[in-house]
Amino acid sequence: TEAQTSLRHAPSLFASTPPPAGLSCHLLPSPHPATRSALPVGLVQRTCEPPARRVLRPSVGSPLGELDPGFPVSFLRSTSSNRRRMECVVQGIIETQHVEALEVLLQGLSGVPKERVRVHELCLKSGPNLGVVPSEVRLLCDLAQSTPSWTIRHVGGAMRGAGAEQISVLVRTIVESKASKNVLHYFYTIGYKLDHELLKIGFAFRFQRGAQITVTVTSTNKMSKLHATDEAVPVTPGIQLVEITAPAAADNYNDVVSAVTAFCEYLAPLLHLSKPGNTTGIVPTAGSAAASLMSSGGVKTL
Amino acid sequence: MDAAAALGAAQAAGAPPPPGAAGEQQAAPRVERLSAGVQQQLNLEGMRARAVGLYKAISRILEDFDLIARTNPSASPKWYCLHHSSAPSCWPERILGQDVLGQFSMVSMELFSIVEDIKNVSKVFVVYPRNVNAENAAILPVMLSSKLLPEMEIEETTKRENLLSGITNLPVPTQIEKLKARIDMIGSACETAEKVIAEHRKSYGLGARQGTNLVPTLDKAQAAKIQEQENLLRAAVNYGEGLRVPGDQRQLHSSLPSHLVEVLPFGDGVQNFGDNSGVYPKNTSTFAPNSVNTQGNTIQASGGQLLGRPAPSPGAAGTPNFENVSTPPMPYANSPRSGTNMMNTPSPQQHLTPQQQRQKLMQASQQQQLHAQQQLRPSAAGMLAQNTIPQLQDLQGQAQQKLQVPGQQQMQYNQALSQQFQNRQMQAGRMQPGISQNQGNQLRSHLGQFAGAANSAMFTAAQASSNSQMMANMPGTMQSQTLLPQMQYGLSGGHPQRSHPSQMMTDQMYGMGTTNNTGMMGMQQQQQGVYGNMQAGAQNMQQGMVGLQNQTQNPNFPQQRQQNQQ
Numbered sequence: 063t064e065a066q067t068s069l070r071h072a073p074s075l076f077a078s079t080p081p082p083a084g085l086s087c088h089l090l091p092s093p094h095p096a097t098r099s100a101l102p103v104g105l106v107q108r109t110c111e112p113p114a115r116r117v118l119r120p121s122v123g124s125p126l127g128e129l130d131p132g133f134p135v136s137f138l139r140s141t142s143s144n145r146r147r148m149e150c151v152v153q154g155i156i157e158t159q160h161v162e163a164l165e166v167l168l169q170g171l172s173g174v175p176k177e178r179v180r181v182h183e184l185c186l187k188s189g190p191n192l193g194v195v196p197s198e199v200r201l202l203c204d205l206a207q208s209t210p211s212w213t214i215r216h217v218g219g220a221m222r223g224a225g226a227e228q229i230s231v232l233v234r235t236i237v238e239s240k241a242s243k244n245v246l247h248y249f250y251t252i253g254y255k256l257d258h259e260l261l262k263i264g265f266a267f268r269f270q271r272g273a274q275i276t277v278t279v280t281s282t283n284k285m286s287k288l289h290a291t292d293e294a295v296p297v298t299p300g301i302q303l304v305e306i307t308a309p310a311a312a313d314n315y316n317d318v319v320s321a322v323t324a325f326c327e328y329l330a331p332l333l334h335l336s337k338p339g340n341t342t343g344i345v346p347t348a349g350s351a352a353a354s355l356m357s358s359g360g361v362k363t364l
Numbered sequence: 365m366d367a368a369a370a371l372g373a374a375q376a377a378g379a380p381p382p383p384g385a386a387g388e389q390q391a392a393p394r395v396e397r398l399s400a401g402v403q404q405q406l407n408l409e410g411m412r413a414r415a416v417g418l419y420k421a422i423s424r425i426l427e428d429f430d431l432i433a434r435t436n437p438s439a440s441p442k443w444y445c446l447h448h449s450s451a452p453s454c455w456p457e458r459i460l461g462q463d464v465l466g467q468f469s470m471v472s473m474e475l476f477s478i479v480e481d482i483k484n485v486s487k488v489f490v491v492y493p494r495n496v497n498a499e500n501a502a503i504l505p506v507m508l509s510s511k512l513l514p515e516m517e518i519e520e521t522t523k524r525e526n527l528l529s530g531i532t533n534l535p536v537p538t539q540i541e542k543l544k545a546r547i548d549m550i551g552s553a554c555e556t557a558e559k560v561i562a563e564h565r566k567s568y569g570l571g572a573r574q575g576t577n578l579v580p581t582l583d584k585a586q587a588a589k590i591q592e593q594e595n596l597l598r599a600a601v602n603y604g605e606g607l608r609v610p611g612d613q614r615q616l617h618s619s620l621p622s623h624l625v626e627v628l629p630f631g632d633g634v635q636n637f638g639d640n641s642g643v644y645p646k647n648t649s650t651f652a653p654n655s656v657n658t659q660g661n662t663i664q665a666s667g668g669q670l671l672g673r674p675a676p677s678p679g680a681a682g683t684p685n686f687e688n689v690s691t692p693p694m695p696y697a698n699s700p701r702s703g704t705n706m707m708n709t710p711s712p713q714q715h716l717t718p719q720q721q722r723q724k725l726m727q728a729s730q731q732q733q734l735h736a737q738q739q740l741r742p743s744a745a746g747m748l749a750q751n752t753i754p755q756l757q758d759l760q761g762q763a764q765q766k767l768q769v770p771g772q773q774q775m776q777y778n779q780a781l782s783q784q785f786q787n788r789q790m791q792a793g794r795m796q797p798g799i800s801q802n803q804g805n806q807l808r809s810h811l812g813q814f815a816g817a818a819n820s821a822m823f824t825a826a827q828a829s830s831n832s833q834m835m836a837n838m839p840g841t842m843q844s845q846t847l848l849p850q851m852q853y854g855l856s857g858g859h860p861q862r863s864h865p866s867q868m869m870t871d872q873m874y875g876m877g878t879t880n881n882t883g884m885m886g887m888q889q890q891q892q893g894v895y896g897n898m899q900a901g902a903q904n905m906q907q908g909m910v911g912l913q914n915q916t917q918n919p920n921f922p923q924q925r926q927q928n929q930q
Binding site: 157182185203210243246260282288327328329330334338341350354 | 569587591594595596598600604608614622626698
């Protein structure tokens with residue numbers, strides 16, 4: 063089949079980037095003894111920068127048991143996140159005119175400097191060779207740094223049940239992993255297709271407040287031409303998206319949920335936050351709240 | 365009038381003789397005495413004494429004020445306790461302030477009690493007008509009732525003189541006009557002052573002081589527009605609606621951005637061909653990428669159809685997962701603000717403290733556990749039979765796709781484990797059907813994870829079909845540290861004799877679980893008897909397999925079996 067052929071002849075992608083300090087690579091496969099030399103030499107040695115290069119080939123006909131060496135892309139995860147497969151997330155919208163005020167508020171609440179966010183998000187869907195029902199994988203390329211870094215993100219289903227209904231925060235399984243920059247090519251090779259892409263530009267605050275909370279305020283942009291990140295236009299010019307996420311594990315998600323909701327209360331004058339599926343509308347007090355935040359007379363002597 | 369004058373005389377002058385009787389005696393030659401009862405009740409002497417004492421206290425206070433005013437003309441006695449003013453000059457003020465406040469209550473109480481006592485006996489005395497004639501007989505009662513005290517009379521005359529000082533010589537209508545003009549001027553000045561204050565209040569965001577919350581409400585059209593925009597944005601971010609470019613328009617018109625230049629050697633077009641020639645060895649450049657490209661293009665075109673299905677996208681399938689949020693009790697994660705209560709005062713959670721919420725959650729989860737455990741026993745087989753077919757055909761196997769990526773990672777990881785662990789897993793796998801109910805608690809957290817992974821039908825089926833399938837999933841997703849204790853517990857708590865009758869169950873379940881990719885993950889390390897079933901369900905296995913494998917999988921089974929039998 064075509065997929066098989068492409069697998070056979072795909073250039074061997076690699077575990078190229080050595081793990082950053084502090085992360086342990088549980089998943090880096092051990093070098094596979096090259097018992098199968100079905101591939102021509104020219105395909106094996108793909109030149110890439112880092113010296114710690116592991117040449118791996120997708121083994122043709124390898125069963126589940128031998129998938130280890132066939133794994134061409136490195137997935138790096140930290141040990142602490144082994145159990146943390148979930149995240150608590152809420153979303154809200156804010157008018158673009160009030161974003162500055164929100165930044166002021168977040169700066170005050172968090173006490174950390176803001177980070178610029180410029181992420182090119184590519185959403186890939188698997189093709190028919192990978193199953194009847196397509197799966198979705200999101201690749202995030204962080205363009206804010208000098209060297210772009212890639213992350214794979216798989217969004218799982220949300221927690222359900224009576225307990226989930228009670229809490230106003232969405233708790234869902236998530237798998238996130240840094241990846242080498244070949245990840246896009248790799249997914250294309252194994253049959254994923256680009257479903258949609260978007261560019262998120264904004265800022266984020268990461269801080270610890272009962273839980274490791276990340277508040278991201280971004281303007282979501284779409285690209286009319288493929289991959290044209292320079293020509294991205296906002297999907298909704300007047301409204302930006304605010305997303306608050308916090309990683310959680312199955313045993314501590316209650317605490318994380320309460321930490322997130324407690325923090326959300328501080329933002330109540332400016333915006334409503336809810337689970338990603340729910341619409342919220344804007345807050346009527348946003349204008350006056352923003353005005354009071356932006357006014358320099360905030361420190362009046364009484 | 366007599367009594368009032370008499371009482372006034374008693375208070376002011378403090379004349380010793382009982383004024384009531386004395387007044388009467390002086391006015392009329394007849395010797396009249398108040399009745400003994402009234403005299404006792406009135407207790408005029410006592411009353412006089414009290415009045416005198418009150419008078420003295422008030423005059424003393426006034427003297428102190430005068431003293432302060434004379435010694436320190438700029439100061440004003442501060443009426444509140446000044447703890448922080450340590451200057452000696454203001455000590456007398458401070459002390460006086462406290463003093464006066466302390467005495468004020470006593471003074472006012474004393475006055476009040478005196479007035480009350482007098483009221484009690486005032487009905488005995490009657491105001492007797494002296495000068496009554498036909499002229500004023502009609503309005504005399506009114507005049508009597510509104511007669512001012514002498515002091516008040518004096519006050520009024522002085523005020524009148526001040527007011528009409530400049531215009532008393534003019535005729536009355538003119539006086540009236542002038543007074544009206546004065547009133548209007550004062551009125552307009554008040555209005556402008558009010559306006560200025562309101563403006564400043566608005567600009568500083570203080571809101572109206574009167575308590576009416578001036579919350580700007582959006583008109584319907586604006587709210588609708590914003591809602592529409594919001595839906596667009598949320599759909600775009602969460603589900604990618606509105607961002608999908610049709611396949612024919614996906615040609616790369618401009619050059620790739622820098623972060624994609626190296627990554628996509630050929631993109632969807634051939635414009636970057638030359639750029640990446642250094643990356644690929646040239647002898648293969650014509651071969652591999654073209655196949656990828658053409659394949660990509662053709663599949664993309666058909667992918668549009670594939671994606672047009674309502675079920676596939678996890679976002680769309682996420683909506684059944686989101687069904688629980690359609691009517692949440694708390695639509696907002698933070699409680700909406702209604703008024704002028706501004707920053708940094710978080711209002712409490714709607715009516716649940718975090719502790720209560722947790723308790724509620726625990727209760728809810730406990731109820732879930734009970735429910736699931738009840739489902740554990742009865743009709744497990746029945747559900748299996750029912751669910752095998754739908755599971756195979758129903759393309760709701762989101763779980764397999766969702767867990768593909770983590771499954772891949774887990775496969776790697778598990779391969780790195782020792783053989784002993786694999787053996788242990790195998791044995792534990794056999795024990796799994798026999799796990800007692802009290803392990804359901806431990807599994808609940810894992811089930812919670814998988815609640816999202818499986819849709820509702822599969823979830824309940826998995827629950828009903830005992831935990832072995834979930835346990836099968838566990839090796840696929842759990843780490844060894846968390847897994848081992850549970851496995852051991854399963855070993856100790858399990859009933860060996862149940863393994864055989866449950867063997868059939870597991871076989872069937874694994875037959876069902878072939879559509880569940882995570883079941884596949886676990887299966888590779890567990891019971892080898894499963895593979896017999898897997899042969900039968902090879903078709904489903906193909907579907908469930910991660911794309912890392914090729915399509916013909918039956919030949920792989922013996923290899924798998926060999927591995928796991930070690």
